[in-house]
Amino acid sequence: MVQHQTAQVSPENHTSLWRTFARLGPHLRPIFPRLALGFLCALAAGVVALAIPQVLRELVNSVLYAGGSNRDVWIAAVVIAGLGTLEAVLVFLRRVFVITPAARLETTLRVNLYRHLQQLPVAFHDKWGSGQLLSRSMADLGLLRRWLAFGSIMLVVATVTVLVGLALMFSSNWMLGAIYLAGAVPITIRAFYFRNVFRTASRLSQDQAGDLATAVEESVHGIRVIKAFGRGRQSLEGFSVQAERLRDTEISKARSLSGFLMFVVSIPEITLGIGLLVGLWLTAENQLTVGELVAFFATAAVLAGPVEGIGMLLGMTLTTKTALDRHFDVMDTASTIVSPAEPVSPGEQRGHLRLCGATFSYPDAKPDAAPVLDGIDLDIRPGETMALVGTTGSGKSTLLQLVPRLYEVTGGAVELDGVDIRDYDLEALRTAVSVAFEDTTLFSASIRDNVLLGARPTPGQTPAQALDEALDVAQAGFTRDLPDGVDTVIGEEGLSLSGGQRQRIALARAIAAKPLVLVLDDPLSALDVRTEERVTERLREVLAGTTTLIVAHRPSTVMLADRVALLDGGRIVDVGTHGELLARSDHYRYVIASLDEPPTVEDVLNAEEASP
Numbered sequence: 001m002v003q004h005q006t007a008q009v010s011p012e013n014h015t016s017l018w019r020t021f022a023r024l025g026p027h028l029r030p031i032f033p034r035l036a037l038g039f040l041c042a043l044a045a046g047v048v049a050l051a052i053p054q055v056l057r058e059l060v061n062s063v064l065y066a067g068g069s070n071r072d073v074w075i076a077a078v079v080i081a082g083l084g085t086l087e088a089v090l091v092f093l094r095r096v097f098v099i100t101p102a103a104r105l106e107t108t109l110r111v112n113l114y115r116h117l118q119q120l121p122v123a124f125h126d127k128w129g130s131g132q133l134l135s136r137s138m139a140d141l142g143l144l145r146r147w148l149a150f151g152s153i154m155l156v157v158a159t160v161t162v163l164v165g166l167a168l169m170f171s172s173n174w175m176l177g178a179i180y181l182a183g184a185v186p187i188t189i190r191a192f193y194f195r196n197v198f199r200t201a202s203r204l205s206q207d208q209a210g211d212l213a214t215a216v217e218e219s220v221h222g223i224r225v226i227k228a229f230g231r232g233r234q235s236l237e238g239f240s241v242q243a244e245r246l247r248d249t250e251i252s253k254a255r256s257l258s259g260f261l262m263f264v265v266s267i268p269e270i271t272l273g274i275g276l277l278v279g280l281w282l283t284a285e286n287q288l289t290v291g292e293l294v295a296f297f298a299t300a301a302v303l304a305g306p307v308e309g310i311g312m313l314l315g316m317t318l319t320t321k322t323a324l325d326r327h328f329d330v331m332d333t334a335s336t337i338v339s340p341a342e343p344v345s346p347g348e349q350r351g352h353l354r355l356c357g358a359t360f361s362y363p364d365a366k367p368d369a370a371p372v373l374d375g376i377d378l379d380i381r382p383g384e385t386m387a388l389v390g391t392t393g394s395g396k397s398t399l400l401q402l403v404p405r406l407y408e409v410t411g412g413a414v415e416l417d418g419v420d421i422r423d424y425d426l427e428a429l430r431t432a433v434s435v436a437f438e439d440t441t442l443f444s445a446s447i448r449d450n451v452l453l454g455a456r457p458t459p460g461q462t463p464a465q466a467l468d469e470a471l472d473v474a475q476a477g478f479t480r481d482l483p484d485g486v487d488t489v490i491g492e493e494g495l496s497l498s499g500g501q502r503q504r505i506a507l508a509r510a511i512a513a514k515p516l517v518l519v520l521d522d523p524l525s526a527l528d529v530r531t532e533e534r535v536t537e538r539l540r541e542v543l544a545g546t547t548t549l550i551v552a553h554r555p556s557t558v559m560l561a562d563r564v565a566l567l568d569g570g571r572i573v574d575v576g577t578h579g580e581l582l583a584r585s586d587h588y589r590y591v592i593a594s595l596d597e598p599p600t601v602e603d604v605l606n607a608e609e610a611s612p
């Protein structure tokens, strides 16, 4: 069965409701005036709604019982219709005022999250499932917008409406008011229990939704493998289990909310029943007018909506709180690989790269595990090409990633032109160092934009010339034959291109950046022999003036290098020219013999001739 990777579910955050929402404070300041106007309109609409029963009371008392004229009836009807219209206008204005700031807050937080994700080290992205990050940046922030535009305002309005309604009930008759208010005691006690259960379920459902998004992302990404291995059914079964888990959580969440709402709705009804009995008795005793009794029930009817609404909105507020906690979980993750407060600018930039006792362990490594790289000393002279050769898992790719600080050394240092790379401005370092990985990532953009991604303006060369040059070196002339030439938009991650074509575009991207140091992780592995030969020939010209560290899995790639560093179990065991190492190192001969060299045409013809 295909197992979907369970994405990282961050621990439940136990901050209080108030503390979580208080963290929005700085973001709320610029949108506060519009929000405040929205709140005022909503409050005014609530007050207008409450005024209608009072007009009704006057109508009953002065018109029906005190023998008022027809004119009085018409005036009362017009006042009620006017109040109704005013309420509708205020509700409309509330929406107009709050929608823009709520959408603006959502966008601001989303952009901040995206910026932060860009700054977080690769080790963070190794750990977090993409779906978790997707759901945090899309669904969770959508919840916040809806809560701000609707939930928060309605919660305040409903609470104020209930308080004003209660005050009116008390002012009309304290005994009826007290009976209605008594219902608040059991509701408050129940609310505490509900809050705990609902908050936990809410957090779980959001985390499970994130896991589900990761599963979709992985299966879409790996659809070819799933189909090729005929694992569609197993993949579906795995997905169904996760989807059902989420469904169960959603159902338990909905049950918890329904139970609470039933309580919130039924308690006021019970108190109203008791109020009816007491009210009738008071009216019979002439301690209450019929108009006052009607106004009491009309007010209770107006309050029924807000009271139920408070229950619903409490659920919405708790869901938004957990969404915000999830957002802050990511935002609170400190970026460990950052520019220093006062970056050092090196004098002459020559591209002299040195690793001095560089040691590295992945963050999730067992405490007693040996480091992946152990005390690496390597001196790569300006303009020199150094190949890294070693058996699989010896740490070659890991070593490359230390140079642009994708991972940070856990011991020792990496120096560029005599300066520790941790003392460089991060952007300046990554401009100086350009990378092409074996596993190429291309973006949904034109070939031109993909290739010029890291290119900086070069005096005497237009971007178009830089593009042409890079494509020529990488032997990526095929791009000019695509439907829109270099402006052809390639599919998600360049899936519409072959592996070799994608690799050549990634190589062109690294070359177009005109870096001081070029870091290449087996960039020619997917090319056929002839294309590789042509690329190698042109690459040799580029490499002549650029310090290059290149992982080689083929002898032909090793031939590009001035010197070769032999890596074994995370240590450099020898450094020398290809010839020197061949002559003196058994391990090198063993590694070279096992390198992946595709058969040449001559090999194939010879093999065919030899076969019976």
Ligand SMILES: Nc1ncnc2c1ncn2[C@@H]1O[C@H](COP(=O)(O)OP(=O)(O)OP(=O)(O)O)[C@@H](O)[C@H]1O
Pocket: 126, 362, 364, 372, 390, 391, 392, 393, 394, 395, 396, 397, 398, 399
């Ligand atoms: N993101 C990661 N988290 C934890 N361990 C990792 C990670 N990436 C690689 N490793 C481990 O680090 C070790 C070195 O891996 P690395 O990819 O650097 O080797 P390599 O020499 O490039 O191998 P290959 O020639 O197969 O590409 C391996 O044991 C690998 O399992």
